[in-house]
Amino acid sequence: MSVTTKAAPKARKKTQAATTDRVPELIFGDLWEFDPAPESADPKIKPQYELFIGGKFVEPESGKYFDSINPATEKKISRIALASAADVARAYEAAQKAFDTTWGRMPGRERGKYVYRIARLIQDRAREFAVAETVDGGKPIKESRDFDVPMTAAHFFYHAGWADKLDYAIPGRPTEPLGVVGQVIPWNFPLLMLAWKIAPAISTGNCVVLKPAETTSVTALKFAELLQEADLPPGVVNFVTGAGETGAAVMANDIASKVAFTGSTEVGKLIMRSLAGSDKKMTMELGGKAANIVFDDAPLDQAVEGVVNGIFFNQGHVCCAGSRLLVQESIATEFVEKLKRRISVLRVGDPMDKNTDIGAINSRAQLEKIEELVQSGVEQGAKMFQPSCRLPGAGFFYRPTIFTGVTQSHRIATEEIFGPVLSVLTFRTLEEAVEKANNTAYGLSAGVWTDKGSRILKMSTELKAGVVWANTFNKFDPSSPFGGYKESGFGREGGRQGLLDYVRLT
Amino acid sequence: MSVGNPKAATGKNSTGRRTQHAAQLPSRVPVAKTPKVYVGGEFIRSESGRTYPINTDDGTFFANIPQCTRKDLRNAVEAAAKAGSSWARRTPYNRAQIVYRLAEMLESRSDEMARAIAKPGASSLNDARNEVAAAVDRLIYYAGWADKFEQVLGNTNPVSGPFFNFTVVEPVGIVGVIVDDSSPLLALISQVAPVIVSGNAVVVLASETHPYPAIVLGEMLATSDLPGGVVNIITGQRKELVPTFATHTHIRGLDAVVVAAEKKELALGAADSVKRLRARSSEKEIDWFAESAQSVYEIRNFIEFKTTWHPIGA
Numbered sequence: 001m002s003v004t005t006k007a008a009p010k011a012r013k014k015t016q017a018a019t020t021d022r023v024p025e026l027i028f029g030d031l032w033e034f035d036p037a038p039e040s041a042d043p044k045i046k047p048q049y050e051l052f053i054g055g056k057f058v059e060p061e062s063g064k065y066f067d068s069i070n071p072a073t074e075k076k077i078s079r080i081a082l083a084s085a086a087d088v089a090r091a092y093e094a095a096q097k098a099f100d101t102t103w104g105r106m107p108g109r110e111r112g113k114y115v116y117r118i119a120r121l122i123q124d125r126a127r128e129f130a131v132a133e134t135v136d137g138g139k140p141i142k143e144s145r146d147f148d149v150p151m152t153a154a155h156f157f158y159h160a161g162w163a164d165k166l167d168y169a170i171p172g173r174p175t176e177p178l179g180v181v182g183q184v185i186p187w188n189f190p191l192l193m194l195a196w197k198i199a200p201a202i203s204t205g206n207c208v209v210l211k212p213a214e215t216t217s218v219t220a221l222k223f224a225e226l227l228q229e230a231d232l233p234p235g236v237v238n239f240v241t242g243a244g245e246t247g248a249a250v251m252a253n254d255i256a257s258k259v260a261f262t263g264s265t266e267v268g269k270l271i272m273r274s275l276a277g278s279d280k281k282m283t284m285e286l287g288g289k290a291a292n293i294v295f296d297d298a299p300l301d302q303a304v305e306g307v308v309n310g311i312f313f314n315q316g317h318v319c320c321a322g323s324r325l326l327v328q329e330s331i332a333t334e335f336v337e338k339l340k341r342r343i344s345v346l347r348v349g350d351p352m353d354k355n356t357d358i359g360a361i362n363s364r365a366q367l368e369k370i371e372e373l374v375q376s377g378v379e380q381g382a383k384m385f386q387p388s389c390r391l392p393g394a395g396f397f398y399r400p401t402i403f404t405g406v407t408q409s410h411r412i413a414t415e416e417i418f419g420p421v422l423s424v425l426t427f428r429t430l431e432e433a434v435e436k437a438n439n440t441a442y443g444l445s446a447g448v449w450t451d452k453g454s455r456i457l458k459m460s461t462e463l464k465a466g467v468v469w470a471n472t473f474n475k476f477d478p479s480s481p482f483g484g485y486k487e488s489g490f491g492r493e494g495g496r497q498g499l500l501d502y503v504r505l506t
Numbered sequence: 507m508s509v510g511n512p513k514a515a516t517g518k519n520s521t522g523r524r525t526q527h528a529a530q531l532p533s534r535v536p537v538a539k540t541p542k543v544y545v546g547g548e549f550i551r552s553e554s555g556r557t558y559p560i561n562t563d564d565g566t567f568f569a570n571i572p573q574c575t576r577k578d579l580r581n582a583v584e585a586a587a588k589a590g591s592s593w594a595r596r597t598p599y600n601r602a603q604i605v606y607r608l609a610e611m612l613e614s615r616s617d618e619m620a621r622a623i624a625k626p627g628a629s630s631l632n633d634a635r636n637e638v639a640a641a642v643d644r645l646i647y648y649a650g651w652a653d654k655f656e657q658v659l660g661n662t663n664p665v666s667g668p669f670f671n672f673t674v675v676e677p678v679g680i681v682g683v684i685v686d687d688s689s690p691l692l693a694l695i696s697q698v699a700p701v702i703v704s705g706n707a708v709v710v711l712a713s714e715t716h717p718y719p720a721i722v723l724g725e726m727l728a729t730s731d732l733p734g735g736v737v738n739i740i741t742g743q744r745k746e747l748v749p750t751f752a753t754h755t756h757i758r759g760l761d762a763v764v765v766a767a768e769k770k771e772l773a774l775g776a777a778d779s780v781k782r783l784r785a786r787s788s789e790k791e792i793d794w795f796a797e798s799a800q801s802v803y804e805i806r807n808f809i810e811f812k813t814t815w816h817p818i819g820a
Contacts, residue, residue, distance in 0.1 A: 154666065171658060172658075172801070172802060173801060173803065265780070268780065269777045269778065269780065270777075272773070272776065272777030272780070273773075273774055273777040275773070276770045276771075276773030276774040276776075276777065277766065277769060277770030277773060284780065286780065441779075456816065460812070460814045465812070466810065466811065466812060466813065467812070467813050467814075467815070468812065468813070468814045468815070469814075469815045470814060470815060470816045471816060471817055472669065472815055472816070472817050475665075475667070475669060475815050477663065477665035477666055477667070477671070479663040479664055479665055479666075479671075480663045480665050480671050480673075480813055480815070481663070481673055481811050481813055482813070483811070485678075485810050485812075486758070486780065487779065487780040488780075489780060490780065490782050492811050495661075495663055495673065495813070496661060497659070497673060497811050500803075500806070505801070505803060
């Protein structure tokens with residue numbers, strides 16, 4: 001937060017003519033020592049987690065485990081079972097049995113009660129789950145506490161109510177559940193992505209085999225404990241943990257009548273290829289390279305906040321992040337200046353500290369990928385700005401980064417970085433903004449900042465993206481369908497539209 | 507019937523009985539029609555100059571059908587791209603009337619179309635008449651959806667916060683359609699109509715075994731108010747054209763009735779550019795006449811949902 005001194009308002013008026021004079025202001029940032037404000041709730045993480053199959057925690061048949069570390073400290077927090085293809089097959093059998101004997105036969109109104117129960121239990125243990133999410137994934141506690149966990153509960157609560165109302169969601173045609181669905185989710189929002197996948201699947205009467213990302217399995221397995229408390233019939237939801245090989249087994253299993261994947265476009269294409277010729281239904285929620293477009297009539301300070309939130313939320317580990325800023329040429333200099341000042345006071349560091357804005361990068365591999373792409377930006381001639389904030393000695397951290405002088409052919413303008421790196425491009429006309437915004441293989445989201453209503457609707461119509469945020473960014477809701485155009489995938493998650501992807505028309 | 511084998515036509519009298527004397531000359535030699543495909547609002551031959559012959563049900567030569575190439579397909583995609591954006595911008599009411607007009611064209615020339623189905627042996631004339639009637643009805647059905655499906659499939663969303671949030675529909679762009687061989691006209695209409703009412707442009711590969719109804723349909727499309735390039739129909743061999751349908755990155759969706767091997771090939775190609783693929787097996791017979799062969803969810807297969815958020819405030 002930048003805070004102006006008492007003299008500032010007067011000073012601003014005086015210096016308006018002489019625009020080069022800097023308004024005196026107090027910059028917090030690292031110049032002021034903040035008392036630590038650590039969140040202290042106990043995340044109740046066990047030293048070892050097994051697979052969750054058929055309602056029970058079971059050891060992996062291989063006897064193999066892998067470590068899960070806290071990316072902010074690089075210290076091991078737990079040992080996670082490694083699921084082999086045989087374990088995955090066991091999970092599918094448990095799911096099929098649950099579908100045949102309990103879940104598939106249960107009336108919607110009864111199914112819904114279980115899903116409501118799950119939502120309530122998450123709310124009961126919200127703080128504990130938030131801390132666990134932060135310890136395991138590195139995201140700031142204020143985000144896991146105020147966003148990830150409440151939104152997870154909201155997703156279950158919203159979908160619970162659909163369980164006995166599907167005739168209204170899908171009018172004109174009776175439907176039936178698909179059976180067993182296989183789901184693979186990413187590490188950026190471990191609990192929330194789990195909710196996006198499981199809530200619609202089980203509310204519509206399907207059973208689930210889900211693989212969390214290998215760096216963020218802990219909250220999924222804590223969630224499994226919660227399912228036991230909810231007394232969900234055994235096998236309705238099964239968790240198999242591991243890396244790519246486990247994921248491939250989840251996607252390939254013959255019992256799966258549908259697979260749902262959230263992750264990179266690269267892996268999404270691999271999955272699509274591997275399933276070519278099969279009758280499995282698919283939904284893919286893949287990468288993005290969203291444009292956040294600021295017109296000259298936009299409320300600039302509000303837009304700065306939106307742009308910062310758009311790219312630095314969750315360390316930029318967001319598929320719909322506003323990673324390309326398109327700013328109208330007439331205000332570009334002023335806007336970028338404001339932006340630089342704003343990111344200079346972002347607090348990077350201990351994710352458990354309630355004042356932290358930017359937490360830890362999720363893994364060393366991701367940190368290296370960010371570094372590599374930033375290096376390419378420098379080499380290709382874009383101009384880099386990073387604030388001089390202190391970074392913790394251990395753990396994976398990266399400074400918020402802004403590139404100016406970016407052209408459309410630069411790698412940092414075309415490739416998904418999935419980190420706190422913003423590429424700034426400029427435009428003169430609305431048509432040019434649309435052209436540049438749509439000039440990407442992706443089409444997940446976009447942002448528009450302008451005071452003019454008709455222009456918002458025009459931009460919203462022209463932008464090829466599944467979600468358009470106008471004068472806001474990175475807003476989510478279980479009732480609002482989310483998903484992409486083009487190579488950002490197909491299918492929608494959330495809302496009425498997301499339900500049809502989990503049923504069969506009869 | 508305006509088309510046919512000139513030799514066969516001159517060799518038969520009106521009752522179809524073979525004439526005995528060469529000296530008995532016909533009073534008038536009928537003019538045969540050269541089948542051409544309909545691309546970008548124009549009637550063209552294949553750029554390759556190739557054709558393949560089709561016969562009547564009694565085995566005599568009927569006509570030469572253009573054997574279109576990958577290049578012809580790419581040209582058709584280009585035509586669809588040119589026409590697509592303005593078609594998508596038409597009002598739904600306008601698109602509804604244009605599809606309705608197409609039904610009028612087909613109804614008024616239903617006899618010609620029934621013969622185009624029956625003569626080259628796709629079905630009996632009686633069945634063909636039923637097929638044309640069903641195709642007209644199907645067009646009327648989808649014409650009616652054009653300005654309604656968004657009201658059924660889209661909505662506003664009651665999000666938890668001071669935001670106005672609404673979900674609208676948009677066409678995916680260019681869709682490739684590979685038509686079933688059974689009920690070749692009704693299948694084509696059932697596959698194409700739900701795709702175009704939402705504003706998509708299509709490139710259609712007509713049935714390889716029964717391409718002639720699609721050729722005649724092209725002529726009806728040309729006299730409807732459908733802008734050229736919105737529906738492009740090519741004919742030819744699947745084995746030559748399926749790979750390009752699969753891999754062409756400007757084709758954003760595929761609706762195909764194909765055999766298992768073709769389905770796999772389409773899926774592999776679709777993966778490269780994350781295409782929306784809907785593949786039905788041609789090995790299981792599809793009842794195109796059934797009530798279940800038409801639905802608003804057929805339209806839904808080739809649309810995108812777009813959700814817009816805006817703060818509510820002073």
